[in-house]
Amino acid sequence: MxxxxxxxxxxxxxxxxxxxxxxxxxxxxxxxxxxxxxxxxxxxxxxxxxxxxxxxxxxxxxxxxxxxxxxxxxxxxxxxxxxxxxxxxxxxxxxxxxxxxxxxxxxxxxxxxxxxxxxxxxxxxxxxxxxxxxxxxxxxxxxxxxxxxxxxxxxxxxxxxxxxxxxxxxxxxxxxxxxxxxxxxxxxxxxxxxxxxxxxxxxxxxxxxxxxxxxxxxxxxxxxxxxxxTADHTSAGHFSQPWYELNQQSVNKKSACIIGAGIAGLSSAWALVKRGYQVQIFEAGDQAGAQASGNPVGMLMPRLSLQDSADAEFYSSAYFYALRCLQQLDHQQSCWQQTGGIQLPCSERIRKQIADYPQDKALAQVLNADEASQLAGVQINETVHHFPLAACVFPRQILQQMIKAMGGALHIRYNCCIESFSFENQQWQLKNQQNESIAATDCLILASAWQTRRFAQFSHLHLQPARGQISLFRANKQSKELNLPISFGGYLLPANNQQHVCGASFELDDCDTEIREAEHQSNFDDISHWFKDLFSKSDITAGRASVRAVTPDRVPVVGPAPDYTQYLEDYADLYKGRPAHKYPVGRYLPGLYVNTGHGARGFSSAFLSSELLAATICNQALPVSKRVRYALHPARFLIRSLKKRGKIKRAQ
Ligand SMILES: Cc1cc2nc3c(=O)[nH]c(=O)nc-3n(C[C@H](O)[C@H](O)[C@H](O)COP(=O)(O)OP(=O)(O)OC[C@H]3O[C@@H](n4cnc5c(N)ncnc54)[C@H](O)[C@@H]3O)c2cc1C
Ligand SMILES: C[S@@+](CC[C@H](N)C(=O)[O-])C[C@H]1O[C@@H](n2cnc3c(N)ncnc32)[C@H](O)[C@@H]1O
Known part of the structure; x- marks a missing residue:
């Protein structure tokens, strides 16, 4: 640009x-x-x-x-x-x-x-x-x-x-x-x-x-x-991908239920509350950020790409949108800090990006090793990307700040695990372990991260858990000089309360949250590779493991819940390559939505995803391009399989 x-x-x-x-x-x-x-x-x-x-x-x-x-x-x-x-x-x-x-x-x-x-x-x-x-x-x-x-x-x-x-x-x-x-x-x-x-x-x-x-x-x-x-349309009803369209009825009742009080659930609630909604959240844990959204510190960095693709557009727009939301939420920067951030050349792909990505005062600039070291406060030996607007985030404080901003329009029920939900009497009935209905709603949003796949309505989403462990390193005189987040595949964050967060392991299909010595070791090895002698292994004081929700294309899943059976029926012969306009628009489960799959970047991706979701629910003009909406669409895995006449995989 x-x-x-x-x-x-x-x-x-x-x-x-x-x-x-x-x-x-x-x-x-x-x-x-x-x-x-x-x-x-x-x-x-x-x-x-x-x-x-x-x-x-x-x-x-x-x-x-x-x-x-x-x-x-x-x-x-x-x-x-x-x-x-x-x-x-x-x-x-x-x-x-x-x-x-x-x-x-x-x-x-x-x-x-x-x-x-x-x-x-x-x-x-x-x-x-x-x-x-x-x-x-x-x-x-x-x-x-x-x-x-x-x-x-x-x-x-x-x-x-x-x-x-x-x-x-x-x-x-x-x-x-x-x-x-x-x-x-x-x-x-x-x-x-x-x-x-x-x-x-x-x-x-x-x-x-x-x-x-x-x-x-x-x-x-x-x-x-x-x-x-004054004319009638010449192209009315002709959609290039009707399976991603939605014939939305207007919504009258301004209330919604959400499952999950992580960044996806709370930012969805915030976007709806700003539109005059009353929202109730059900959270299995005893606090907001009980799972992946509860690390003490994280980073908000852009994900660059040299391709002109829908994913690249999404991640750039979402990064800037998240920064604007944080600014709006907390002008004083007490729950985030706009420190800037550094990306080290940790793979051939990133090295190429650093060499080829157009420089931009707001997005990314190339710094040589001396410039980078001076800015970071620690010794860096490589040419790097500097993201001037990147930030450190304090996830739990951000969630608390959002809860505060929503005041009486939000009610959260903690220690409340939703076991299942079903559509009865024109409403979604949310049920507990005893199969008792504990709430009913016209509008239900699943923001339950990887655990969304346990619900039959979303078993086609191809969500995978990916365990990650951060290690906390005791700060020392030299490490305290670090004043911005550094990403190198893993990341190292500036000291906060005398501790540095360093992370994180990435174990696909693993949803265990016990602390593992081997992952502390790999976090330590990773840092030592880039910052020799900055820490010793004995500086590790604690850790925290939680689970990301990962999609096969590494893009979140945001939007209305496709009616699985109807999709199989309506688009059964998609692989034959008939013209798109021969197909009906998508059919969805009424008032059911999802916002998950935020992988390793939820603090960048969730705010724009939630704004898109709230605009969709309220049948309003959308904040993203058509290609971005399609790239995030919950039916995309289903459609991709149908196009290839592939076997439709569903989670057990
Ligand atoms: C180690 C690690 C480091 C990370 N570092 C960063 C970082 O620096 N920057 C960044 O942007 N991202 C980071 N991420 C990714 C980020 O944390 C996630 O993308 C984000 O937290 C996902 O938010 P979420 O709301 O979708 O999921 P979660 O925060 O996991 O929230 C889902 C909530 O749903 C609840 N829930 C699930 N099922 C039910 C049910 N049936 N009933 C009631 N409640 C239910 C859970 O208890 C949970 O609280 C990191 C992730 C990990 C694991
Ligand atoms: C007359 S100015 C617009 C003034 C503006 N509406 C205002 O209120 O200040 C025309 C604008 O069109 C933009 N423009 C020209 N060709 C364009 C193109 N092919 N695509 C998008 N924008 C274009 C120009 O960069 C310029 O900013």
């Missing part, structure tokens, strides 16, 4: 690539008001909107002037429980510094600008979701080319801001592909407006189903276009 290359002319950003200004120096605000607000009738539509959400999509985020002005009107005119989803596509985003400088021009928009700048960071391609003003505004910046990004959007767009540079200079923003995607995403009553009055744009939008009007422009522009979607 490249940032915008700007020239500053009299304090105003100018694009030399497109030989055009981002906004008019004298009338920028007026022009946005005229072209985008007035001609989409947003004053009236915001004030009269009876829906929980309103969706705007913009081609060209630029410096975000349209966003700031729209946000201001939304905050003034909408109801407090309504949410504006503002999707904006941009292939060369501004750096935070450039955005700040551009926003200096509009002191009247400072409040919204500051809220955005506090979070703004777009350092990787794909969707980036920013929650602003307590959930009243969600900006989803889609970093990438318009033709690649629009097909990834899944949201019913109410108003389009078509704001590329002039069509003659920026034809890609006004192509047939773009108009056909605008058609796909529009519904009766969707509107658009744009500065341009070019004939090609007018024809493109007419063909895309809009009634188009040429009206008076403003400033230097004599004319502009506006219009309303």
């Amino acid at each position: 490249n940032y915008a290359k700007l020239e500053w002319r009299d304090g105003q950003p100018f694009s030399s690539e497109f030989d055009d200004v981002y906004f008019s120096a004298d009338h920028g605000v007026q022009e946005t008001e005229h072209v985008f607000i007035q001609h989409n009738q947003l004053h009236q539509r915001f004030a009269e909107n009876g829906q929980a959400q309103f969706v705007i999509a913009e081609t060209g985020f630029g410096c975000g002037l349209n966003f700031l002005i729209t946000a201001k009107h939304w905050l003034e005119q909408s109801e407090i429980q309504q949410c504006l989803y503002y999707y904006s596509i941009e292939n060369t985003p501004f750096t935070p510094e450039d955005l700040r400088q551009a926003h200096q021009s509009w002191p009247e928009l400072q409040l919204i600008s500051e809220a955005l700048l506090e979070q703004y960071q777009v350092a990787s391609a794909g969707f980036h979701c920013f929650d602003l003003f307590n959930g009243r505004l969600k900006l989803v910046l889609m970093a990438g080319d318009v033709e690649a990004m629009l097909p990834q959007l899944q949201a019913p767009v109410d108003a389009w801001f078509l704001d590329g540079f002039a069509p003659g200079r920026n034809p890609k923003m006004w192509s047939e592909q773009v108009f056909s995607q605008i058609n796909r995403l529009s519904h009766k009553g969707s509107t658009f407006s744009t500065y341009t009055s070019a004939g090609t744009v007018k024809r493109g939008l007419v063909n895309a189903g809009f009634s188009v009007q040429k009206v008076s422009g403003t400033g230097n522009k004599r004319h502009m276009l506006k219009g309303e979607f």
Whole structure:
């Protein structure tokens, strides 16, 4: 991903690539008001909107002037429980510094600008979701080319801001592909407006189903276009992968039950509570973080990839989203610390990444051994990756902070193991060991990590347990100098309470949680390989073992629970390669969802997963791209097997 290359002319950003200004120096605000607000009738539509959400999509985020002005009107005119989803596509985003400088021009928009700048960071391609003003505004910046990004959007767009540079200079923003995607995403009553009055744009939008009007422009522009979607869709109901689609009914009751009080369960609860839900969690242990989410310290680091893949997009977006959530949860950084982090070249793959990954001030920078040693406070002998925004996390405190943030909207029942659940009288009945029903709900989320596979409804998920043991090393004078997490396959964290956490073993298909001497030894050997003589074996004072939930593709499983029997029936001949549109959309177990498979990175992956899950449950616009949603979809293993006519494996 490249940032915008700007020239500053009299304090105003100018694009030399497109030989055009981002906004008019004298009338920028007026022009946005005229072209985008007035001609989409947003004053009236915001004030009269009876829906929980309103969706705007913009081609060209630029410096975000349209966003700031729209946000201001939304905050003034909408109801407090309504949410504006503002999707904006941009292939060369501004750096935070450039955005700040551009926003200096509009002191009247400072409040919204500051809220955005506090979070703004777009350092990787794909969707980036920013929650602003307590959930009243969600900006989803889609970093990438318009033709690649629009097909990834899944949201019913109410108003389009078509704001590329002039069509003659920026034809890609006004192509047939773009108009056909605008058609796909529009519904009766969707509107658009744009500065341009070019004939090609007018024809493109007419063909895309809009009634188009040429009206008076403003400033230097004599004319502009506006219009309303009046057509029937040409591609209605044609999904490229119908088995991952969901015909969601609206949910009325704002209450849910969750099994598991780890990071997946609590972040799911938090995302729902922010949407006005009451949540009850059932936890087998005697506290939150009783299992994998209960280590004293952990790290939050990005997972880089040189491939452009859905997994890579997910992990980058999730990493930045997690950092924003932590910032929102704990501004003072008492339950996390943004120390930055270092990645040592512990495999050929990582060594190649360090050599080839594009450097980025926010995501990853290459440091030589001297620079790395100086930054880390301990001797490092290799060229490394430095992740400037990475953090140390204190998992139990994070869980406690979330519990506090949810107040009376959350109730947790500890020491309460759910043995089974079944759908009776249109509700999920949660049962204890004695097969007694202890709760009933319309909406049930499984956040029970690897143990999710014990429930018949999820036995097709291919979840595997992977035991991991951390070792605690007594800090010494030299080791106390370490001031950021270092990852080397395993990891070493800065001293906390005179102890360093070092981990972790990875034993697949092992769910035992006894401490093992052999795993202390392997943790010690691992550290000693990279930091000779920093510790001796006798410095190990304690350990903790718990179990990760691992999926075959190492991506979490998040979404609605497929109806196993119906999937086998509906997609039995998928291996024959019939066209996708011949198949029905997926059928699911009503109100049943899952959020698990967070493997070794739950503190990075859970927040965005939970936001996706909550948006799915509430039938709202989604914070991730279509390919990311598919990559996380709970039916993916089933579908992969059906495509290969493979044997469907289920856990016993
Ligand atoms: C040794 C080790 C080190 C790690 N280090 C890091 C790190 O530095 N950074 C990072 O991001 N990630 C790290 N991870 C991974 C991270 O801990 C996990 O990805 C994350 O904790 C998973 O969260 P979870 O909520 O899905 O699972 P869990 O935290 O395991 O929560 C699941 C909960 O469900 C409960 N439960 C299960 N079944 C039932 C039932 N039937 N009824 C009621 N309750 C039930 C369990 O008691 C448990 O509390 C590490 C993992 C391990 C093992
Ligand atoms: C006129 S500016 C947008 C101004 C913006 N709406 C605002 O309110 O500040 C046009 C934007 O379109 C972006 N753009 C141009 N071609 C693009 C493409 N092919 N894909 C995505 N964005 C593109 C440019 O980088 C630029 O930021």
